[in-house]
Amino acid sequence: DATLLEVRDLRVEFRTRDGVAQAVNGVSYRVAAGQTLAVLGESGSGKSVTAQAVMGILDSPPGFVTGGEVVFQGRDLLKLGKDERRKVRGAKMAMIFQDALSSLNPVLSVGAQLGEMFRVHEGTSRKEARERAVELMERVGIPAARQRVGDYPHQFSGGMRQRIMIAMALALAPDLIIADEPTTALDVTVQAQVMDLLAELQREYHMGLILITHDLGVVADVADTIAVMYAGRIVETAPVHHLYKAPAHPYTRGLLESIPRLDHKGQELYAIKGLPPNPAAIPPGCPFHPRCPLARDVCRTDPPPLYDVGPGRTSACHFWKETLDGAR
Ligand code: SF4
Ligand code: MG
Numbered sequence: 001d002a003t004l005l006e007v008r009d010l011r012v013e014f015r016t017r018d019g020v021a022q023a024v025n026g027v028s029y030r031v032a033a034g035q036t037l038a039v040l041g042e043s044g045s046g047k048s049v050t051a052q053a054v055m056g057i058l059d060s061p062p063g064f065v066t067g068g069e070v071v072f073q074g075r076d077l078l079k080l081g082k083d084e085r086r087k088v089r090g091a092k093m094a095m096i097f098q099d100a101l102s103s104l105n106p107v108l109s110v111g112a113q114l115g116e117m118f119r120v121h122e123g124t125s126r127k128e129a130r131e132r133a134v135e136l137m138e139r140v141g142i143p144a145a146r147q148r149v150g151d152y153p154h155q156f157s158g159g160m161r162q163r164i165m166i167a168m169a170l171a172l173a174p175d176l177i178i179a180d181e182p183t184t185a186l187d188v189t190v191q192a193q194v195m196d197l198l199a200e201l202q203r204e205y206h207m208g209l210i211l212i213t214h215d216l217g218v219v220a221d222v223a224d225t226i227a228v229m230y231a232g233r234i235v236e237t238a239p240v241h242h243l244y245k246a247p248a249h250p251y252t253r254g255l256l257e258s259i260p261r262l263d264h265k266g267q268e269l270y271a272i273k274g275l276p277p278n279p280a281a282i283p284p285g286c287p288f289h290p291r292c293p294l295a296r297d298v299c300r301t302d303p304p305p306l307y308d309v310g311p312g313r314t315s316a317c318h319f320w321k322e323t324l325d326g327a328r
Contacts (some may be wrong), residue, residue: 001032004176004208005054010068012049012058014279021279023049023063025232031176031208036199038211038219038240040255041229042276047212050229051178054210055095056085073175091121094169096198098181100161104153110137110164111149117171136167141197159190166198176208183218195222217259220244225312228252231277231287234306235316248315248324250292286318294319
């Protein structure tokens, strides 16, 4: 499929009282139309900041894009003016956040909020906008949509609110959706339903989808490729099934081993020791070395490049081959 979005060597800095933090340090990834890229990482890994830079909603200050390109449908968005950028956002790319209650307007009915999208962007009449709001609510599986179109966000359950956020994102038929932890606040059953809906809509509309998550368990069934982030860098990319079968980076291996599995009941879960680094004090060499069970002297001094380790696969580990072989 044709490339929809290509992020190239993106860099984002945060300037705080403690100094300069390199929140995103040379991130590159690609999303094709109709494809799902999962971006996986712990909190503070830079996964959300990268997405905010792509969307053009980075809080600045303190965040600044200091380098790279965000090429979307052939244009570098970082070179567009504010107005042009705003037109792309909403109409061509939309974002779904974790917390619908704080993203939706609490004093407007959901029908009014959905309808406003059409009225503002397409000049639709009030009546027609309401009708389309009902259709969208039905499409995302809100029961009794016509009766509930005048209800306010707090009158819906968490799962239903997430569906309404998806409807908002879909309203203008964007080519790319970025979903940042879209199901994290929901219980497990509802998580699966919302994720299935997102995957279904993504296929139906042939959109690109970037799914940001800290939970490897959530993305297995819906992602085509995975990019694993650590300390503001991508440390591994792979087609999803390859990554699950044989990770090529010790960090990914640690994440996989810490997923609870039904067939390993009672067995103690492996957890990666230690904590991710403070973005203002990233360790030298490989940033993962203080936590890595395979670390050797070279890891403490030489930053690993992103090696090509197979078709569509990269790993930023000096010992990717051993890691890959060890997994087999
Ligand atoms: Fe571990 Fe060294 Fe590989 Fe970094 S480069 S992940 S420290 S083995
Ligand atoms: Mg986040």
